[in-house]
Amino acid sequence: MGDGRLRALPPVRAVPAGQVRDALAGTPTVVVLDDDPTGTQTIRDLPVLTRWGADDVDWALAQGTPAFFVLTNTRSLGPDDAAARDREVVRTCLEAARRARKDVVFASRGDSTLRGHFPLETDVIAEETGEPDAVILAPAYTDAGRITLDGVHWLRDGDELTPIAESEFAADATFGYRSSRLADWVAEKSGGAITDVAELRIETLRAGPPVLPTARVIALDAVVDDDLRAAVLAILAAERDGTRFVYRVGPSFVRARVGQPEQPPIGDVELRDTVGGGHGLVVVGSHVGRTSRQLERLAARRDLARVELDVHRVLDGDDEHLEDAAMTLVENLTTSTTLLATSRTLVTGRDEAESLDIARRVSAALTGVTARVVAASPPAYVLAKGGITSSDVATASLRADRAWVRGSLLPGIVSLWAPTSGPPLVVFAGNVGDDDALADVVDRLEAAACA
Template sequence: MTETKIIALDDDPTGSQTVHGCLLLTRWDVDTLKEALTDASPLFFVLTNTRGMGSTQAADVTREVCRNLKLALADLEREGRPINPLMISRSDSTLRGHYPVETDVIAEELGPFDAHFMVPAFIEAGRITRDSVHYLMVDGEPVPVHETEFARDSVFGYTHSYLPDYVEEKTGGRIHAENVERITLDDLKTDLRPRLAELHGNVCCAVDAETQADLDRFATQLLDVAAQGKRFLFRSAASIITALAKLPPQPVPAEAMSDYVRGGRAGAVIVGSHVRKTTEQLEQLLKQDGVVPLEIDVARIDSERTALLQEITARAAQAHAQDLTPVIYTSRTELTFDDQQTRLAFGERVSAFLMDVVRRLPPTIGYLISKGGITSNDVLSSGLELRAARVLGQILTGCSVVRCPADHPRYPELPVVIFPGNVGDAQALAEVYRRLST
């Protein structure tokens, strides 16, 4: 019998924010992929970090993952363990990423697919889709996402919240809005299986969802059809992954995550995200007892890198010696650049600096909180140099906790919170700090 495995190619590490028990891979060689494919969990994530790349590099990385995955699947089939992959191109703030670049590459390398589903709803973060219009809930009111700050992203900006129009915009008219299949809330109340079974030619389908129950109903019917041989691809946020994986509640309650803090010691916080929500959360965190603010003036990174690194790491060590938690954050004023390439290159230098800080944190810190999607990916893959990590669960809605392995050379069994930039209310970052500090 062919086994189904849910495989999410994640453009940052935040797609695990609704699941537990699965592996996050920061490497994608064939042996590592085979290890994940044969793991007991029904799903795993490959952290490609493509949201921090230009489109050409994002396509190259996605292609490399897919080709190695194809080899790993072929090896397992020869070994008598055939696996049918259910592929997900997972992107935080789903409309803000390399679509259709990544789904096109996945289809080229692992297709043909009968359909690809656009499912941006992330219920836990207040992102819903109604009548094919994607909204962000702000103070209890639905705001079309093209009216939010995320739509004005200098790299991934967009002008439409109506998903068929968004698809036409991003594909440059290759997929016309009228050719996008719409699966509405009313449709989800019906038997969709005959309709899903008729899909072919990698048609794009926009899926509504206001609650997790909506996605659960959709996933149940889709899995029934997939079991009959239909091949589907997703471009989605995290909530549909929960529905597809059908996981039980996480074994460790969110309020008990402090049990994983090493020796009950103070931790460290790294903040790279620049979105307004992160800045609001940072302001509240810095009001808490036991924290020490350490601001990195990013304008100094190119000209005074060595001195700045020594200054920040020395102050972090001093705070830790006093059983205080250093909160290390990039300056909040975002610099302007002439073009996207220059902006991305500077972002890479800032991230490389932050990772040098992570590698030089005191080895006895009790925990680490990483704020920002791209920042968190770099923390896992570069700062901590993990090949793979297992998700323990969520400490707060949308915020995963992973743990370094026991044989890590500097931070054995260190719990690490992956905190997306655009998740939670103003108190959320402070709440995570309090839960780990009690």
């Protein structure tokens, strides 16, 4: 399967977001277990928790929103730890829902490039909630060009399509895979245990109100959000009739499921009201090629104060290196936008477990230095580049236990969180945006901070 072009498709069947909102009355609250914080990029004005104590979940349920996010960060964990964390979160949420006399349904938000613990995470949810009738599989992220068509998941660039298994993401050291057809991917990731996969194709979604097929996993085609909203209406109807689902989804499904339309980025006035004065701290842990190109463009456009953590010195336990980095960052923030990044050579281990351990140790160094900087001299904002980096900055550096997602800084990507205390956090996935995206976002933030 090689590169191709988008084939002629049936006309889009318009399904307004308002139609989904009307159908949400009396439906369960969606608890989105987000395996890194980038699942919030497509939505706005929903709560997000980075801790899941009973009082935190009580607070989120009390907000009365159709969904809330719980940042589990399980993509950075090994399988056993990921399962244990998911189990703890689900049990806490079920108990809170019982206290509040509310119903909940769970979404496992995974990466739109198919990386993450599947089917482990949906299996854990199923064990804790009772076996569902089906898992809804919808990894599409339409804003970022990740679409599903004819049961195959693609990277889209205009009308050009590349099968996802031929992308750099499929070669991930921890979560790599060989299959682009979702049915084959499910079989691959489950070790052949799950082969009962039905495809809800684009022709069915656009022909009229669809009927969901019957299977253990239902894979949704989606090229635009109207396709997802059409599927959501069918899902809600089935749930009202007693069918029980667990969702394994990308960012776009969440937006469709809560009845939010595609929305423009946050306006300049709202951005100024959210961002503090001074300069911002940009923290980069992602090593994908896209991030490295974005860093080059940022450095070419803006006079940055740059501090680099040498990964080999981090892994050698060089604490003096970290202390020097923190002191330099605090000094630089008084006069300019400041960048904290790891050295760009990716260091991996001999196997999946060792690679994850290296990633965690490097992320711990980044977030530890960031925490020292924030405590000594809070920046106007913190921009975290990379999914695991964003999660660790939110939890370990900013201790943003509760926050509101205010919206995106670019169309459908790069979300702005307003924690209930502390500086705002910009969550910027490693694998989204064109080469100028990081520089464009920093330009907007600095203009707001210095206004």
